[in-house]
Amino acid sequence: MDRIPILRMGDCLLITIQVDLDDRIALQLQDDLANKIADTHARGVLIDISALEVVDSFIGRTLATIAAMARILAAQTVLVGMQPAVAITLVELGVSLTGIHTALDVEKGMAFLRRTIPDRGTTVPDAHAKE
């Protein structure tokens, strides 16, 4: 796999990480995302890492860098679906993920983005569950 696809949904970008990130793919994602935010004027970035089972300090820092970069480009980042073991590892590694909001699943993450992104007459995907 060359790169992780970035899907545009309304004002948000959705990234699903399905493979254990190696350094090259992580850096590629960082570049791609910065360009995509600039191109699409996205206001929110949702990163699903539910399939990620292993994380090291480099990946943790890369996620933090991605969020910081998105913030400078005026987009809010939400990290969803983190497995408990990954959370434990990140804390033990001392990676604090400053500036990244987290949510348990994609729906909760989207709901968070809809609440926090200022209304500019644009649309953030409505991901309210039916219940």
Add this chain to the structure above:
Amino acid sequence: MDRIPILRMGDCLLITIQVDLDDRIALQLQDDLANKIADTHARGVLIDISALEVVDSFIGRTLATIAAMARILAAQTVLVGMQPAVAITLVELGVSLTGIHTALDVEKGMAFLRRTIPDRGTTVPDAHAKE
């Protein structure tokens, strides 16, 4: 990678295929999706294959089977982001993808699902672009 994650967004399930599907993963996806539709009562399935560069007749048939299965479970399937080369290959292989709607990107696919899924007072993600 063991399996492809299936994300729930409102009444829809979103699948991003990022790796070239081998037979085992394709069959696993088929099983997982059937169970997920039954569990979540999803009405729409959106499969993004923009990262898929190679396709063979087995994968083509598996996609058709997935759509047929979803239809029986009362969910509509949309395949988005197919690369031109993949479309050419599928036609040359004689895989007709009967019953699968296609769209150029995720936003158009979501818009299609929002139009076609009967309103039950539930929500399909609103993926209208701002323009």
